[in-house]
Amino acid sequence: MQNSEKRSMTEVHNLRDVAIIGIGETQIGELWDKSLRELGIEAGLKALKDAGLHGDEVEKLYVGNMSAGKLINQEHVAPLIADYAGISEVPSTRIESGSASGGMALAEGYKAVASGMEDIVVVGGAEKMTDVGEQEAKDILSSTADQEWETVFGATFDSLYAMMARYHMDNHGTTKDQLAQVAVKNHANAAKNPNAQYPRETSKKFVKNAPMVADPLGMFDCAPISDGGAAVVLCPAERADSFDGDPVEIVSLGQGGDHMAVHERRDIGTMKATERAAKKAYKRASVKPQDIDFAEVHDNYTITEIMAIEDLGFFEKGEGGRATEEGKTELNSDISINTSGGLKAKGRPVGAVGLNQAVEAVLQLRGEAGERQVDQPGYGLIHNIGGTGASAIVHILRRWS
């Protein structure tokens, strides 16, 4: 038994090792001139080019997309994107799990390759959110909460996270200053990311003085509404060296679940889905939280990052706010959190978020992250939450050698 715990996820489950051999990403922002299919294609083609592939090698396409049906009145978007990418013959499937759609799509792509079913798999994520007004986009985001027992009574998506923030403040002494510091840090990182929606720094004073959305969360505690796409190309790791892109291995993944409605959870200041996902991912990779050098965590609100860095085991429960305030999550500090700028400042094309995170992790592990490069990272972790935390997915990555 002791021996088996030291074996890798792929050995234990008799799977093949999987590598990411290509990455692609669009600019994130309010992209009036780009449609959903264009965003998907741009990201996918960049990823194929990065891997040195033409497209006819692709055996399967997964598309992470949260709500094209509501946002652009278009369902069945996976074959749509495949068609306009010139690979209409390739089987394609859309994966939906709220804002974790991208991360879940990556997990499906991983399984397809690890199992031996497919060799070359493209996993893309795309979301077109600004064809509807901001209010409508926010309502669509809140449809990932329980519509019949939360939102119909007047709860907004913001307010559900605001209640988590209030609970965290009351129970762990987290302060508005600490929340603001998450935004300040992530904007500082985004300032070094050319694809970010808001590539500029901000100050704690500015964040704290922003109009209140749902107390204690102000406008600058919230991630924006964004358009964007991101994609990766996967292959069996044993073949990874025969492609152009510098390969990165997906060492393990873990998925977790929790009650749909926030009120159903006994400890509202903890995301059990994250804890459960992380526990599995760490075990399967035989690593500990302390082994992780950088992480892209789901920061749709500032409070979400604070809960995430606790629930992922980087800091003790209740210490996330203080750790952030002390600079322990800044670039090249104890653990570099959201080097890309996160959902907060890099942007939130909601169904693509998990793939945006994967792209950042690959850039970091290849040493291609430019000004925001983490110093010689070993392991990177990416963490994607669905809705208010009823689903979560964690992947652990490292350079393939």
Add this chain to the structure above:
Amino acid sequence: MPIPRFWREIKQRYKGIGSRCENCGKIYFPPRKICPECRRESFQKMEEYELEGKGEVVTYTKINEPHPEFEMLSPYIMAIVETEEGARLTGHLVDADIEDVEPGMKVEATMRKLGEESRDGLIYYGYKFWPLDR
């Protein structure tokens, strides 16, 4: 919200009818067909149970940017309330000043108008909460 979708839940929204697991005694709201604790053992043993409507605030927020339907009420207080029976639910807290709200505050359910479809359309009613000590 389509009329049948609301109509199906009138009993719960108007009268606070949840369910009680006859296997372990735990009370749920909204009602569940299966007790998450007992699962298979609870099948066909979930009985209707009417909540008293009293409870206390677990946590809360003041919403400044509401859904357009609730614009007229803005800013308003949303709270997660734990009922005396142990079930938890989310609701609007009315007739209370935000300064007075704190975890543990005693509240009671009250039947109110939640919204309406249009001038001539369906009117939604349901529970909101107000302070027990008012």
